[in-house]
Amino acid sequence: MDRPFAITLPVGSSRANHTGSWRVERPVYVDHLPPCNDACPAGENIQRWLYHAESGDYEAAWRILVEENPLPAIMGRVCFHPCESACNRVRVDEAVGINAVERFLGDTALARGWRLPDPGPDSGRRVLVVGAGPAGLSATYHLRRAGHAVTLVEGAARLGGMMRYGIPAYRLPRAVLDAEVERILEMGVEVVLGRSVKDIAAARDEFRADAVFLAVGAQLGRRVSIPAGDSAKMIDAVTFLHQVAEDDPPLLGRHVVVYGGGDTALDAARTARRLGATDATIVYRRNRAKMPAHAEEVEQALGEGVTVRWLSTIERFEGERLLIEKMALNAEGFPEPTGELEELDADALVLALGQDTDLSLLEGSEVHVADGVVPVAESMMTDVPGVFAGGDVAPSDRTATVAVGHGKRAAKGIDAFLGDRSFERPERHPLAAFERLNTWYYADAPRTQRPELERIRRQTNFEEVVGGLTEDNALFEARRCLSCGNCFECDNCFGVCPDNAVIKLGGGDRYEIDYDYCKGCGICVAECPCGAIEMVPERI
Amino acid sequence: MTETRVHFYQVGSFAVGNRLLSDADRTVQASRERTNSLDAGHRACQGCGEALGARYALDAAMRATGGRLVAVNATGCLEVFSTPFPETSWRIAWLHSLFGNAPAVATGVAAAMRAKGRDDVRVVGQAGDGGTVDIGFGALSGMFERHDDVLFICYDNEGYMNTGVQRSAATPPTARTATSEAVGADPGNVFGQGKDLPRIAMAHDIPYVATATVADLHDLERKVERAMTFRGARYLHVLVPCPLGWGAASADTVRLARLAAESGFFPVFEAEHGVVTGVRRIRRRVGVEEYLRPQRRFAHLFAGEGRPDLVARLQLIADANVERYGLAPEEE
Numbered sequence: 030m031d032r033p034f035a036i037t038l039p040v041g042s043s044r045a046n047h048t049g050s051w052r053v054e055r056p057v058y059v060d061h062l063p064p065c066n067d068a069c070p071a072g073e074n075i076q077r078w079l080y081h082a083e084s085g086d087y088e089a090a091w092r093i094l095v096e097e098n099p100l101p102a103i104m105g106r107v108c109f110h111p112c113e114s115a116c117n118r119v120r121v122d123e124a125v126g127i128n129a130v131e132r133f134l135g136d137t138a139l140a141r142g143w144r145l146p147d148p149g150p151d152s153g154r155r156v157l158v159v160g161a162g163p164a165g166l167s168a169t170y171h172l173r174r175a176g177h178a179v180t181l182v183e184g185a186a187r188l189g190g191m192m193r194y195g196i197p198a199y200r201l202p203r204a205v206l207d208a209e210v211e212r213i214l215e216m217g218v219e220v221v222l223g224r225s226v227k228d229i230a231a232a233r234d235e236f237r238a239d240a241v242f243l244a245v246g247a248q249l250g251r252r253v254s255i256p257a258g259d260s261a262k263m264i265d266a267v268t269f270l271h272q273v274a275e276d277d278p279p280l281l282g283r284h285v286v287v288y289g290g291g292d293t294a295l296d297a298a299r300t301a302r303r304l305g306a307t308d309a310t311i312v313y314r315r316n317r318a319k320m321p322a323h324a325e326e327v328e329q330a331l332g333e334g335v336t337v338r339w340l341s342t343i344e345r346f347e348g349e350r351l352l353i354e355k356m357a358l359n360a361e362g363f364p365e366p367t368g369e370l371e372e373l374d375a376d377a378l379v380l381a382l383g384q385d386t387d388l389s390l391l392e393g394s395e396v397h398v399a400d401g402v403v404p405v406a407e408s409m410m411t412d413v414p415g416v417f418a419g420g421d422v423a424p425s426d427r428t429a430t431v432a433v434g435h436g437k438r439a440a441k442g443i444d445a446f447l448g449d450r451s452f453e454r455p456e457r458h459p460l461a462a463f464e465r466l467n468t469w470y471y472a473d474a475p476r477t478q479r480p481e482l483e484r485i486r487r488q489t490n491f492e493e494v495v496g497g498l499t500e501d502n503a504l505f506e507a508r509r510c511l512s513c514g515n516c517f518e519c520d521n522c523f524g525v526c527p528d529n530a531v532i533k534l535g536g537g538d539r540y541e542i543d544y545d546y547c548k549g550c551g552i553c554v555a556e557c558p559c560g561a562i563e564m565v566p567e568r569i
Numbered sequence: 570m571t572e573t574r575v576h577f578y579q580v581g582s583f584a585v586g587n588r589l590l591s592d593a594d595r596t597v598q599a600s601r602e603r604t605n606s607l608d609a610g611h612r613a614c615q616g617c618g619e620a621l622g623a624r625y626a627l628d629a630a631m632r633a634t635g636g637r638l639v640a641v642n643a644t645g646c647l648e649v650f651s652t653p654f655p656e657t658s659w660r661i662a663w664l665h666s667l668f669g670n671a672p673a674v675a676t677g678v679a680a681a682m683r684a685k686g687r688d689d690v691r692v693v694g695q696a697g698d699g700g701t702v703d704i705g706f707g708a709l710s711g712m713f714e715r716h717d718d719v720l721f722i723c724y725d726n727e728g729y730m731n732t733g734v735q736r737s738a739a740t741p742p743t744a745r746t747a748t749s750e751a752v753g754a755d756p757g758n759v760f761g762q763g764k765d766l767p768r769i770a771m772a773h774d775i776p777y778v779a780t781a782t783v784a785d786l787h788d789l790e791r792k793v794e795r796a797m798t799f800r801g802a803r804y805l806h807v808l809v810p811c812p813l814g815w816g817a818a819s820a821d822t823v824r825l826a827r828l829a830a831e832s833g834f835f836p837v838f839e840a841e842h843g844v845v846t847g848v849r850r851i852r853r854r855v856g857v858e859e860y861l862r863p864q865r866r867f868a869h870l871f872a873g874e875g876r877p878d879l880v881a882r883l884q885l886i887a888d889a890n891v892e893r894y895g896l897a898p899e900e901e
């Protein structure tokens with residue numbers, strides 16, 4: 030063999046020696062389910078859209094986001110972000126500010142006028158969607174993408190459901206709501222406003238629909254009987270907020286008491302403050318730890334001068350005075366009456382004790398109702414073939430995000446029904462548990478806080494309270510993501526292999542193992558920050 | 570002089586690459602164009618830290634010298650597993666002579682290059698810890714003293730691994746080797762012996778001395794690059810865990826190197842002209858026990874009642890390092 034002067038052995042000739050035969054275990058690349066994705070009720074692929082946001086490609090990020098959820102600017106404001114509670118970064122320092130980045134993407138899309146994807150090719154089928162809250166809107170979007178025509182019938186004068194008539198404007202500015210709703214309608218939707226459906230079967234016939242999605246929510250404010258004098262002014266929170274949203278607020282006076290401990294109670298009290306109540310007092314029968322309202326909202330309300338009477342129930346309401354009874358927690362942690370009474374000034378009492386559904390439109394139909402809600406199968410189909418239900422009207426946690434998720438699943442269920450296929454939920458990858466990560470590699474970076482409107486301005490107007498992130502902050506926040514369970518091309522495996530057995534494909538195509546040389550040492554697996562490689566026994 | 574970390578870019582400069590950083594801020598190893606000085610097909614054990622350390626260091630040297638590099642290798646694992654006749658894994662100009670004479674051979678290559686007027690070609694000498702701190706020590710000290718233009722790299726796996734794990738003057742106290750068995754009242758290697766070669770090298774007043782591990786690639790590559798900016802004798806001491814000799818899982822190679830540094834047991838620093846100019850400070854401090862436990866060569870410290878007295882003495886060594894070099898983590 031001809032070799033250059035003084036070279037006695039052919040360069041790189043050891044490649045003839047296939048050391049892969051030493052191996053008893055082999056590394057394989059995997060994609061595991063990040064806990065954020067797992068926890069998102071709308072089924073967003075959070076890790077994936079953060080990945081694109083990390084490199085500043087916000088449009089790509091937004092496009093991946095709206096694959097699942099067409100309302101990111103809304104979600105980025107009102108979602109209670111269970112994704113963040115599940116985020117693995119909690120165990121490093123603090124959760125990634127997923128919700129804030131989502132809002133940044135949503136707002137950027139609106140500012141730059143990005144359009145939703147085009148509707149799918151016409152299927153020739155029509156679906157009737159009853160109710161235009163988040164469930165109905167999400168279903169409409171996904172049905173249009175599947176090519177089905179949609180007739181969206183809404184009883185109120187405008188679209189949005191509780192996002193318009195419940196959630197106050199200081200948390201969700203109406204311009205944002207309008208813009209995201211409008212973008213869905215641009216996909217081509219037949220909208221019927223101000224038409225309350227009275228009979229579901231008749232409506233199905235009338236609109237010649239091949240399937241129906243029932244998304245009428247829970248519109249009735251729950252009442253309790255409280256002994257009250259004639260002059261006592263009582264209103265339920267849903268009605269109150271609805272009237273405010275229609276710019277026709279009732280006169281409640283200076284002293285407003287709200288009964289209940291959920292988010293709706295807080296919204297009612299905060300709204301009363303903005304309408305001029307000098308004091309807005311929440312009366313709640315349990316303690317703060319047991320309050321179902323979200324901690325962030327409680328903080329904000331207290332910051333705006335809302336006061337709370339914990340461990341109290343209302344006994345009687347007479348004229349301008351309210352009698353409350355103090356409770357005490359018993360050994361099991363349940364509140365028990367103490368007999369101790371107290372008086373409160375009250376011009377009006379707002380009842381925020383939950384909502385019930387109005388299902389009179391199902392009377393005479395075969396659709397089964399249990400405990401005031403409509404039971405559904407995995408596909409969101411009710412007992413009646415072709416009739417689906419979701420959102421607050423179905424058994425659920427009753428949040429806007431759950432409603433969006435239901436709408437999506439119902440659209441898939443309807444699509445399967447119309448195509449005469451059985452509905453199958455996509456296979457879920459195993460969870461990317463924290464234990465799989467090698468957190469050594471992540472830079473230390475505590476979370477960015479969202480700015481908040483000054484307190485004084487919050488007590489007098491309906492300006493948005495929580496601000497958005499600047500681009501710099503959003504980028505920073507996105508880059509805090511650990512990319513749990515999914516390769517983010519850090520090159521660690523490519524670098525740490527003592528046998529050069531990792532091939533870098535580059536350009537977003539990730540890596541491959543060269544099994545001719547991989548000895549199966551497992552270093553690449555141990556040093557992958559995000560747990561995207563796994564050792565599996567070799568078939569010997 | 571201590572490296573500034575790139576912050577906030579997800580994995581910053583802790584990982585090998587990072588798609589969010591500019592090419593200049595990524596490592597040589599992150600590039601598909603790296604030399605792969607030591608190529609696949611070599612016969613090193615699964616998870617060999619020495620094979621990894623050699624490729625890291627030499628690929629960085631290849632980049633720093635624009636590919637004009639000659640490496641001289643002492644006998645030892647690195648030579649034996651890379652070059653079983655008639656094959657070789659080397660993709661660079663590479664030369665082997667004997668176990669004890671690598672520094673002298675490297676001196677000779679440097680002299681030859683000077684004679685030929687090829688001052689663009691740079692020379693690296695390399696050996697295991699046995700070849701460096703024991704049998705090659707006289708030749709190395711001479712090379713330092715004469716200021717020969719060689720970067721000498723010691724791949725320290727803390728024993729004579731190629732011949733079956735015998736003790737060297739770089740073996741830590743209490744470690745079991747074939748010549749320091751874990752028997753008797755003071756099991757394993759003795760306390761109070763051995764040589765601290767980086768400090769001995771510094772005492773020669775050579776322009777550059779540094780230590781590194783295979784757990785911090787950015788640090789290691791930067792030191793090779795820095796070393797190449799000097800002429801004269803330079804010394805780099807790289808800790809390279811050996812799964813076989815340490816009785817460790819092959820997957821733990823990088824982790825053990827990291828724990829060695831994070832516990833302070835192996836101090837990572839650099840010095841110019843005999844003065845320490847930079848240290849790699851500890852980021853998440855751990856006790857030596859966390860480093861020792863996964864290694865079977867220290868198993869006798871933890872079997873049965875264990876030997877907390879000996880573990881405490883080893884901890885004192887780590888604490889002294891932290892004190893001497895100022896390795897304590899930055900205050901929050």
Ligand SMILES: Cc1cc2nc3c(=O)[nH]c(=O)nc-3n(C[C@H](O)[C@H](O)[C@H](O)COP(=O)(O)OP(=O)(O)OC[C@H]3O[C@@H](n4cnc5c(N)ncnc54)[C@H](O)[C@@H]3O)c2cc1C
Nearest residue numbers: 160162163164184190191195226245246420421427428429
């Ligand atoms: C005050 C308040 C604050 C809230 N804050 C939050 C929050 O911050 N975050 C969050 O995630 N969730 C929040 N929620 C809950 C969330 O708004 C609901 O879970 C969600 O809107 C339910 O969506 P949906 O589409 O099922 O029903 P809805 O939003 O209630 O929409 C149902 C729609 O159907 C229409 N409709 C009803 N009956 C008929 C009929 N017979 N014919 C035609 N149309 C009909 C209604 O007019 C309405 O537009 C809040 C709720 C309230 C009340």
Ligand SMILES: Cc1ncc(C[n+]2csc(CCOP(=O)(O)OP(=O)(O)O)c2C)c(N)n1
Nearest residue numbers: 644645646668697698699700728729730731
């Ligand atoms: C003069 C001489 N004595 C002994 C040997 C046998 N020998 C070959 S390699 C080696 C040990 C090498 O140890 P080290 O330098 O630490 O390298 P490692 O194998 O641990 O990487 C020995 C003793 C030899 N080749 N020549």
Ligand code: SF4
Nearest residue numbers: 065116117510511513
């Ligand atoms: S770190 Fe990123 S991928 Fe992991 S749970 Fe949090 S947001 Fe999701």
Ligand code: SF4
Nearest residue numbers: 526547548550551553
């Ligand atoms: S580091 Fe290399 S040799 Fe080890 S398991 Fe991974 S690919 Fe195989």
Ligand code: SF4
Nearest residue numbers: 516519520521522557
């Ligand atoms: S080590 Fe880095 S590049 Fe390799 S699989 Fe894991 S995330 Fe991807």
Ligand SMILES: [Mg+2]
Nearest residue numbers: 697698726728
């Ligand atoms: Mg050795």
